[in-house]
Amino acid sequence: MSEDVFEIPEYILAKWAEEKKFIKQVGERIGYGRIMQIGQELWREQLEEMGLAGGEFASGPCVASTVPCGCKDSCGWCCGAGWLTEHVKAVKDKMENE
Ligand SMILES: [Zn+2]
Numbered sequence: 001m002s003e004d005v006f007e008i009p010e011y012i013l014a015k016w017a018e019e020k021k022f023i024k025q026v027g028e029r030i031g032y033g034r035i036m037q038i039g040q041e042l043w044r045e046q047l048e049e050m051g052l053a054g055g056e057f058a059s060g061p062c063v064a065s066t067v068p069c070g071c072k073d074s075c076g077w078c079c080g081a082g083w084l085t086e087h088v089k090a091v092k093d094k095m096e097n098e
Pocket of ligand 1: 069070071075076077078079080081082083
């Protein structure tokens with residue numbers, strides 16, 4: 001590996017640490033899943049105002065309830081997440097084996 005690896009400046013690391021501390025405080029109060037739901041909702045509302053709804057990040061199901069997608073490259077099933085619900089994985093496998 002090159003010696004010229006980009007190092008993240010200290011002020012950015014400090015900002016990220018401060019943001020994490022803030023989110024931890026809110027998450028412990030209302031739940032981390034709720035933070036993600038609200039974030040998605042607010043992001044969508046912002047994009048709707050710009051006529052770009054659908055560009056927001058979507059939070060999904062609990063990781064423990066998913067299975068690996070099995071994709072290697074660009075994937076329209078998992079959109080790059082690498083995981084699917086068991087039901088969607090079964091549909092994917094069936095369609096790919098027909
Ligand atoms: Zn995939």
